[in-house]
Amino acid sequence: MTSEHSEPSETPVTGETVDTDAGPARITWHPAKEARLVLALSHGAGGGIEARDLRALAAALPAHGVSVALVEQPWRVAGKKLAPAPKTLDTGWRGVWPALTAPGLPVIAGGRSAGARVACRTARELGAHAVLALAFPLHPPGKPEKSRADELLGAGVPTLVVQGGNDPFGRPQEFPEAPGGTYDLVEVPYADHGFAVPKRAAVTQEQALDLITDGVLKWTGSLG
Numbered sequence: 001m002t003s004e005h006s007e008p009s010e011t012p013v014t015g016e017t018v019d020t021d022a023g024p025a026r027i028t029w030h031p032a033k034e035a036r037l038v039l040a041l042s043h044g045a046g047g048g049i050e051a052r053d054l055r056a057l058a059a060a061l062p063a064h065g066v067s068v069a070l071v072e073q074p075w076r077v078a079g080k081k082l083a084p085a086p087k088t089l090d091t092g093w094r095g096v097w098p099a100l101t102a103p104g105l106p107v108i109a110g111g112r113s114a115g116a117r118v119a120c121r122t123a124r125e126l127g128a129h130a131v132l133a134l135a136f137p138l139h140p141p142g143k144p145e146k147s148r149a150d151e152l153l154g155a156g157v158p159t160l161v162v163q164g165g166n167d168p169f170g171r172p173q174e175f176p177e178a179p180g181g182t183y184d185l186v187e188v189p190y191a192d193h194g195f196a197v198p199k200r201a202a203v204t205q206e207q208a209l210d211l212i213t214d215g216v217l218k219w220t221g222s223l224g
Contacts, residue, residue, distance in 0.1 A: 018099045025072060035065055039132065041068065042070075042073060042093065051194065056209040064217055090118055093122055107129055131157055144170075165188060172187040
C-alpha cells in the first residue's frame with residue numbers, strides 16, 4: 001500500500017545504469033516536474049528498492065517538488081544474494097553520486113538499514129545536503145553493546161531517522177540523545193525493521209506508511 005499522499009509522478013519514471021568501482025549500479029528516477037531537491041534512497045542488505053517505505057516515498061514526494069532516485073547497489077544489479085562489506089557499499093554509493101548531482105539540485109543522501117549507514121558514513125565527504133535514515137540499524141538484534149551510533153552522530157549534516165517502534169535493530173528509545181540537534185527522529189508505532197505492523201496493531205499498514213511520508217515531507221519542507 002502507499003500513502004494517501006501518493007500521486008502519479010509528474011513526469012515518467014526513468015532508469016539509468018552507472019558504472020562504479022564496485023560494478024554497475026542502477027538508478028530509477030521518480031522525477032518531480034518542478035524539483036527543488038533530490039532524495040536518493042538505497043536499499044538494505046536483505047532486499048532491494050521494492051521495500052514498502054522506499055516505494056511509498058517514491059510515490060508521494062515528486063508531487064511535492066522532491067525528485068526521488070532509488071539506487072540499486074552493484075551487488076543487487078549483479079544478482080547476488082549477499083551484500084558485500086561496508087567499504088564496498090560505500091564505493092558503490094560514491095560511484096553513483098555524480099549522476100545524483102547531475103540535475104544541479106541539493107541531494108539528500110538516504111537509504112534504509114545498511115543503506116542508511118552508507119548515507120551517514122559518506123554524507124560529509126560527498127557534500128550531501130542532508131541524510132534520511134530509514135530503519136537505521138543501531139545495533140545487531142540482541143546485541144545493543146555493538147552500537148553504530150557513531151555513524152549516525154557523525155553524519156555532519158541535518159539528519160532524520162524514521163524508526164519502527166518495534167525494530168529489533170534499535171527501538172526509538174534506544175537511540176542516544178542528539179547533541180546540538182544532530183538528528184530528529186520519527187517513530188512509526190508497532191512497526192518492525194521493514195515497517196510492517198501486526199494486523200491487530202492500533203495503526204494499519206497504510207497509516208504506518210502515511211506516518212513515514214508525512215514525516216519526511218515535513219522534514220524536507222523545513223530544509224533550507
